[in-house]
C-alpha cells in the first residue's frame with residue numbers, strides 16, 4: 001500500500017514546547033470521566049500479553065494486586081487474561097472481574113464457541129465486562145496456521161462476533177497480524193465485524209513489522225474504506241520487535257486511533273509491547289503536538305512499574321525511558337550545572353510527574369564542581385573557595401578510580417583519608433562448599449598491606465554467608481548487612497552476575513558492587529570492597545591478632561560450626 005502524503009495537522013497550541021521549564025504549562029492529570037475532550041483510551045494488557053513474556057508469569061494474588069494498581073493508575077480497560085488457556089488463567093480473570101472496580105475488564109477468546117463462553121464466564125461479574133475476540137487475517141497465517149480461505153474467515157468473524165455480542169454488549173475484535181494483511185481484505189473483515197456488533201476494532205501489529213508512516217496510512221485507509229467505521233473505536237496493538245511499538249502507536253493516534261493497547265514496562269511476547277508509561281508521557285509531554293489526553297495518573301507510573309518488577313522479578317533496564325533508574329540521573333558536569341540552575345535545561349519532564357521523587361545527580365568522574373559543592377552542602381559542610389578547590393581535586397582523582405562516589409567517600413575526602421583509598425585487603429582466593437545436606441563452609445585468603453597472606457574459615461547458612469563470616473573474622477570488621485542483591489546482567493550459562501551490598505557500620509552506610517560470572521565470587525568481591533571502605537575510615541591500626549595465624553580448614557569446622565547462625569540473615573540461601 002502506498003503511503004499518501006498528507007499535510008500535518010495544525011499545532012493546537014500554536015507553538016512548540018520551548019526549552020525553558022517556565023514555558024511548560026502545568027499538565028494536570030485529566031478527569032477520568034468522558035468530558036467531551038479528545039481522549040485516547042488506555043487498554044492495559046500486562047496481565048495477558050505481558051504475562052506471556054518469558055519469565056513474567058504471575059500467580060493469582062499477584063495478578064489481582066497488579067490489576068488493582070492498574071485501576072488506581074487510571075487504565076480504561078484491563079485485559080485480565082485468556083480464560084480458556086488454563087484453569088489458573090480463568091480463575092485469575094474471574095478474580096479480577098469480581099474485585100477490581102473502575103476499568104472495563106476484558107477476557108480474550110479465539111473464534112470458538114467454547115472460548116467465547118469461557119471468557120464470558122470469567123468476566124461476567126465485572127461491572128463493565130468486555131469479550132475480546134481475535135482471528136488472524138494475514139495470508140501467511142491463513143495458509144500456514146489456520147489453513148482457512150478468506151471466505152471462511154469472513155464467515156467466522158461474523159458468526160463469532162455475533163455470538164459474543166449476544167452475551168456481552170462490549171465486544172472487541174482483532175484481526176491478528178493486521179499489519180501484514182492485504183488492506184482490501186482487512187477492510188472487508190473489519191466491516192463484517194462491525195456489522196456483527198463489534199464496538200472496538202483493534203488493529204494489531206502482531207509481529208512488530210510496521211513502521212510509523214505506513215501504519216498511520218493503514219489506519220486512515222480503514223477510516224476511508226470501511227462503512228460504519230465510526231460506530232467502533234479504533235484500537236492499535238503494537239509489538240516492539242523493531243523498537244517501534246510506541247512510535248507506531250503514536251502515529252496511529254495521529255491518524256485517528258483512540259485506544260492504545262500497551263503494557264507496564266513494555267513487557268510482552270518477544271521484544272514486548274508498546275510501553276504504557278512511554279506512550280502516555282509522550283502524549284502528555286507533547287500535548288502541543290498531539291492535543292490528546294489520557295486518564296492515566298502520571299504520578300502512579302513509577303510505583304506501578306516497580307510493583308510489576310517486584311511481582312515478576314523482571315528488572316527494568318537502567319536507561320529505559322520514564323521508569324529506568326537512569327531516566328532522571330545526571331552525571332556530566334555541564335548537565336549537572338544546568339540542572340542546578342533550572343531543571344528544564346536537561347529534563348523535559350519533571351520526575352515527580354511520573355512518580356519519581358527527584359532527579360539524581362550522580363557524582364562521578366564527569367561531574368563538575370557545582371554538583372560537588374551542592375552535595376557537600378546537602379551533607380552539611382561548607383568550605384571556603386580554596387579548601388573547596390583542593391577537595392574537588394581530590395574528588396576528581398578518586399572519581400577516576402571509582403565508578404560512583406558515595407556519601408561515605410566524600411566524608412573520607414573531607415577527613416583527609418584520600419591517600420588510604422588503596423584497598424587494605426586484596427582477595428587472593430577463596431573456596432566455598434555448598435550442596436544439599438552438607439555443612440556449608442568457606443575459606444578465604446586475603447593479602448594485607450605488608451604482603452602477608454592470611455587465611456580464615458567459617459561455617460554459615462550457605463556459601464555466601466560462610467565467606468562473609470570468614471572475611472569478618474579475618475579482617476575483624478563486623479558490619480550490619482542491610483541489603484544484599486544478586487542480579488543477572490546477561491543471560492546464558494556464562495551469565496555475568498552483579499552483586500550489590502549495602503552495610504551499616506558505626507552509623508554510616510557503605511555500598512559495594514562487583515560483577516563476575518560466578519555469583520559467589522561477585523559477592524565476595526562486593527563484600528570485600530565494602531570492608532575496605534570501612535577500613536579506610538578506621539583510625540589507627542587494624543587488629544590483626546585474630547587473623548594472623550593461618551587456619552587449617554578441616555580442623556576448624558567442628559569448632560566454628562556452633563556459630564553457624566549468621567547475624568546477616570539476608571545472605572542465607574543466596575548461593
Ligand SMILES: [Zn+2]
Pocket residue numbers: 049206237239268269273
Ligand atoms: Zn500482542
